[in-house]
Amino acid sequence: MSVGTIILIILVIALLGGFSGIGGGPFYGTGYYGGGALGLVLAILLILLVLGKI
Numbered sequence: 001m002s003v004g005t006i007i008l009i010i011l012v013i014a015l016l017g018g019f020s021g022i023g024g025g026p027f028y029g030t031g032y033y034g035g036g037a038l039g040l041v042l043a044i045l046l047i048l049l050v051l052g053k054i
Helices: 003-018 034-051
Strands: none
Touching (some): 003 034
């Protein structure tokens, strides 16, 4: 596996983990914009992976 694929897998797991209801609701403990930031980073890395930059 390439480094980009490993990073993408880790970010997907982090994003899905943020949706767990344990501890007070979605993205509990990630701050006000935590979930959006994880989604944005995931989208950027996915685009870079598709374009072959990673």
